[in-house]
Amino acid sequence: MVLVIPLLTHGAQVTPHDSARSSPVKIRALLPLGSAIAATGLLAAGMAAPAQAAKPKFAIGAKMAKASGAKDIVKFWTADGGAHFKAAKSASVDWKHVPKIVSTGGPSADGRPTVIPAIGAEKKAAGKSKNLNLPKTTGVIFFVGRDGQEYFCSGTSIQSKYHNVVATAGHCAYDTDHDSNNLDAWVFVPGFYDGKAPWGVYVGKQAFVHYDFNVYEDYDRDYAFVTVYNGLKWDWSKDRAVDVGRLGDNVGGQGFAYNLPLGQKVLSIGYPGGPHPDGDRPFSGWRPKWCYGTTSGRVVAKEFKVSEQIAIKCSMTQGASGGPWLLKYKSASRLGYISGVTSLVADFDGNDRIDANTSPYFDGETAAVYKAAAAVWSGKLPL
Template sequence: MKKHVLLPIGAIAAAGLAATALTAPAQAGRVLTSTKLAGPAQAGSTVKFWLDGGGSKLKAADPYGMEHNTVPKHVSKGAPAADGKPGIVPAIGDEKKTTAKSKNVNLPKTVGRVFFSIGSGLYSCSASSVQSAYHNLVATAGHCVYDIESNHQVVDNWVFIPGYYDGKAPWGVYVGKQAFTHYDFDVYEDADRDYSFVTVYSGIGWDYQKNVYKDLGPLGNNVGGQGLAYNQKVGAPVFVFGYPAAPHGDGNYVWTGEKLKWCYGKPYFPVKEASVKAEEQVGLKCSMTGGSSGGPWILKYSSARRLGYINGVTSLGGDTDDNGRSDMISSPYFDGETYGVYKAAYSLWSGSLVRKDGTLGITEAKSE
């Protein structure tokens, strides 16, 4: 693990998108499920689970994806039925900034890998830091948090490592505290709601001089946090980031999962796959494979500030022309119900896992 360095938080303006206050649209029926991932007493063992042995388990984790019987298909042209007006939540530091343009594609510091276990299996997905009241929130796919194989509710030993690179954690390790997802995904595994927002404890690093754990503070203070957009028209270009690791269908290992990759293009709608109840997903031409699940789809991405607005997360994918190479990915459409799930997690405090003596354990935290 690298020595921790606190980096400045960038910004990007809300140009071209309708701004909104943090008030959820009216909801019909039940849309929210929340589940604890780890209390302070369990979180310390989660950190040790992944870091003992020099982080060898991180390298051993397999890419995780939502299995579907056939390749999701773009069945016709159309537009999603937005359930309210378009809205955005500004990125961290973006509240009063102006737009900056850049032709370079600088990779976002907010994006990283998620690691978790299911039984004896070790798995990985992708995710990103997103704006919240305490700068402690992560956006990812629902199937990267909820156990869709054994219905054990949530996965075990869930951590987020922003900026992950070749087994290194440059901004520390963040243990998941509480996961929020749509009721239809938790109960029915409906891929149209395959997203989750996870509160995380303050980051954990290692003080090499004192040989003790170090409290790195809130996630968003260290790497920033993307904004959020919902009820947007489909078709505006997006950058998609993730850590693909699985081979293509022809067995070719193009990706390793050790480095952040990206795609760029104009999404299309709708994408359907009946085996996972997907009827209204958004598609994009992209060759990422398993392991990229949960990676952010970012509107209005500024390379200069490395920030924009998350408007989707990678859910499904496949080979549309049957040549043995993955060539498309898809995301749930972010609407007002997505925003409602996000808002439920937005204002929750997490706390620290590092005691004053540099050991891991329960520390004082604000009430929730």
């Protein structure tokens, strides 16, 4: 089960490399976290039109929730002024050993750089904005662990045939410790802010994860794409649920990009809530936070079977897990391309402060998992 874990305090070595070699630096902590653009813009930058993905190699999880029980899940989370939202802790993965980390070279693409446009951006270009407007697509994932405790991660709506898919970290959707994806009462709340659910609550139906994450707990494949039912809001004056429609119709859905070279500038967004290694807790998990960073390195962490993750400089802590790394994000449209999701955090300079986040490298196999989820219908809920 995905569990809150203590912070690592042991030292380890990391040697980051980008196109030019850099000196080894100290690392004190690595933790699994638990926070309209036209395609022509990227094509002009040397990216090819969508290429054929690698042969699918994914695991289809059993249903997270039956349609008949989804209404009760929404009522559970929103009852008593969202008391269960407030009780949730930032989620992470249980561990037994301190990982050693190095960074050498970069991951290998298995095809041409490829992009899939966001919902609403398929045929039009975005305007310009001087301010950073965070996307409506990003929100908080809540679920109940086997210990009965409420937990949270981050996630975002992504382009799909039926406008019903959430992208997140694999450990925020699938219980590798028990070989089951049945994380109880799993929901996604887009635009979550100070306990509010402005666009409704979306109950998870089915999680799609990579075979290697499912079977081998390989964090190079720590991503998941989850289909969700239509969103619900609870009308407490009449004690009944109200269908608010499909996720993508309400908040949009980010595009998807894979097989990208290192050196990409991305906007990472999440809901961090955990402390730094020194005990300081600057984030509440109740409001979205963000980092701009440039992808670099190849992170290796044996305890998580990681050999090809990528990293950016970022101080977000636990809770930001599953949050999107958005390429070519435009504030005017609030859309971009998901090119990664936050998986691990690290203290590179050894000062007991988180200063880096990592993501699995998105390649053709990632695209195969995503496309499998993107083609599945969820439907309405019985009210």
